[in-house]
Amino acid sequence: MDKISSDIKQPRIPVEINDIQVNFCKNPLCQNYGVPASTESQVKLHKSQKDCYKLSSGSRKPVTKLICKSCNELFPVKSNQGIWDELQRIEEYLKETPEVSCPDNSCKNNLISIKLGKEFYQSFGKTKSGSSRYRCKSCKKTFSVKQSTTGQKQPHKNNLIFKLLMNKSPLRRICEVADVGMATVMQKLIFCINSA
Ligand SMILES: [Zn+2]
Ligand SMILES: [Zn+2]
Known part of the structure; x- marks a missing residue:
């Protein structure tokens, strides 16, 4: 590292x-x-x-x-770097566009969102521009997901949310203070519990 x-x-x-x-x-x-x-x-x-x-x-x-x-x-x-990387990964995951699926019209995954996960798609690295790439497990084609938010990371929010979680702040308060949704906080909370 x-x-x-x-x-x-x-x-x-x-x-x-x-x-x-x-x-x-x-x-x-x-x-x-x-x-x-x-x-x-x-x-x-x-x-x-x-x-x-x-x-x-x-x-x-x-x-x-x-x-x-x-x-x-x-x-x-635990590796703090590892935790930081994981928080970044979660952040990326939460930013993904929900309605992306295999672009091949003839593929049976064509209407199945990548949000449904590993059963249908495999994460396949990133493009040069930083967009996430996936491989369809049915037709084996790869495609990338353009993210309007790529490159607009907000690491300061990760820090803030993490600190608030560590200080046992109520979840609603964390949403208010960090100006994020409950889903974001829950993701990070679940991660913190798993890594504790
Ligand atoms: Zn496919
Ligand atoms: Zn003790």
Whole structure:
């Protein structure tokens, strides 16, 4: 993912990406819930300076799990970059035009929207202009979906929604504050739950 890091000391846990840091205790009843683990090595720190987490594999890399010292909850270390990428992907997905189907009139998928998913279509990368490409599973033809919103990403909204979700804001409030629909918030919420 990050090719410039080879000569730089590896952080203890993945560093924050675009204000996203998901490596904290996932136990809602714990005082450390939502308190991110430190990215700095804890080895030389005095006891009072250490954060509230232990690494399950000592100081050996790659680190896979963190243990909360308060509640002993064990949770896998997640890539913030991966989460960010996934949020971007969801955003893209939500922008897709709903009524696109296989353009071949003689194909039985001709009237079946790509929204119906994997059973009928396979995601097939992107065109040079950034439009999503699909392959029809029936006739094997590929086609792309022109998106009027391609290139108009709103990453600041992702950050905002993610933060509001992490702060347990009511969903209606999130819609208001981020100026998005409930469907958008739900998608991101489902993703957050799955990745927690
Ligand atoms: Zn905890
Ligand atoms: Zn087809």
